[in-house]
Amino acid sequence: MSSQVKLLGPAEIRDLAELLGVTPTKKLGQNFVIDANTVRRIVRVAGVEAGDSVVEIGPGLGSLTLGLLEAEASVVAVEIDGRLAEQLPMTVGVQADAPAAGRLTVMHQDALRVTELPGQPSRLVANLPYNISVPVLLHFLEHFASIRAGVVMVQSEVGQRVAAEPGSKVYGAPSVKAAWYGSWRTAGQVSRQVFWPVPNVDSILIAFQRHAAEPGDEALRRRTFEIVDAAFQQRRKMLRQSLSVLLGDSATASAVLTRAGVEPTSRGEQLAVADFIAIARAAQ
Numbered sequence: 119m120s121s122q123v124k125l126l127g128p129a130e131i132r133d134l135a136e137l138l139g140v141t142p143t144k145k146l147g148q149n150f151v152i153d154a155n156t157v158r159r160i161v162r163v164a165g166v167e168a169g170d171s172v173v174e175i176g177p178g179l180g181s182l183t184l185g186l187l188e189a190e191a192s193v194v195a196v197e198i199d200g201r202l203a204e205q206l207p208m209t210v211g212v213q214a215d216a217p218a219a220g221r222l223t224v225m226h227q228d229a230l231r232v233t234e235l236p237g238q239p240s241r242l243v244a245n246l247p248y249n250i251s252v253p254v255l256l257h258f259l260e261h262f263a264s265i266r267a268g269v270v271m272v273q274s275e276v277g278q279r280v281a282a283e284p285g286s287k288v289y290g291a292p293s294v295k296a297a298w299y300g301s302w303r304t305a306g307q308v309s310r311q312v313f314w315p316v317p318n319v320d321s322i323l324i325a326f327q328r329h330a331a332e333p334g335d336e337a338l339r340r341r342t343f344e345i346v347d348a349a350f351q352q353r354r355k356m357l358r359q360s361l362s363v364l365l366g367d368s369a370t371a372s373a374v375l376t377r378a379g380v381e382p383t384s385r386g387e388q389l390a391v392a393d394f395i396a397i398a399r400a401a402q
């Protein structure tokens with residue numbers, strides 16, 4: 119049996135924004151979901167179950183937060199905008215019954231700077247602020263090992279890129295870094311019409327499942343990410359060239375690549391995360 123929760127629709131979103139004097143800003147990526155079906159779809163795709171502990175980045179006016187509470191999850195919501203963070207418990211107090219409202223913790227913070235969360239959230243579910251979607255995703259995966267799976271809504275191109283496989287035209291540094299932490303898939307397009315204001319980009323859901331064990335320790339991760347950044351900064355160049363500055367010179371880069379079992383003339387877009395890890399190990 120789900121909790122007694124009333125989700126927000128277009129009228130409630132408009133009223134709340136008016137009450138708070140909120141004019142959504144592009145800078146904070148404020149496009150609020152006004153459609154309850156979309157909220158339920160995200161919660162369903164995320165596989166949220168009663169008793170789950172979920173962290174939400176950027177709860178905004180509370181559209182998705184209420185959907186998560188309806189599914190009987192506990193929610194930690196991290197919001198940078200003080201007016202929205204302050205209002206959220208009140209909105210939930212009105213829209214949800216007391217047990218559901220009691221499962222919400224709001225943190226008024228910049229999600230990019232959060233290094234501690236109450237409890238041990240096992241899922242990340244969010245409609246991410248688009249301008250920081252990749253950095254904030256990687257930040258959470260890096261700092262919160264308790265997060266085992268999740269679903270986030272991002273700009274379509276970004277989602278395709280994060281979930282891309284080697285060899286794909288959109289495969290890049292975000293794809294490799296995301297693959298360090300887990301496996302990713304796209305999980306459906308979302309219409310622009312479900313947002314207020316209507317954004318000028320398309321949106322997509324992406325889902326991830328964290329690997330059972332991380333491929334290496336923090337030092338190896340940092341070195342691997344440095345190599346990934348260098349490889350994709352000059353994505354058309356052969357790796358022995360693009361890694362030459364980082365590794366010393368082109369002859370050293372060739373030797374490291376050969377030791378790692380990677381062709382020195384190959385390009386970053388052809389390599390899987392395991393290859394980048396092999397290069398990082400060989401560079402030690």
Ligand code: SAM
Pocket residue numbers: 146147148149150151152175176177178179180181182183196197198199202227228229230244245246247248250
């Ligand atoms: N979850 C809500 C929804 O679906 O309607 C709002 C999503 S809106 C795309 C993004 C939200 O992230 C906004 O509420 C914005 O204020 C918040 N935000 C932007 N930058 C943030 C940051 N660095 N840390 C935490 N929240 C942030």
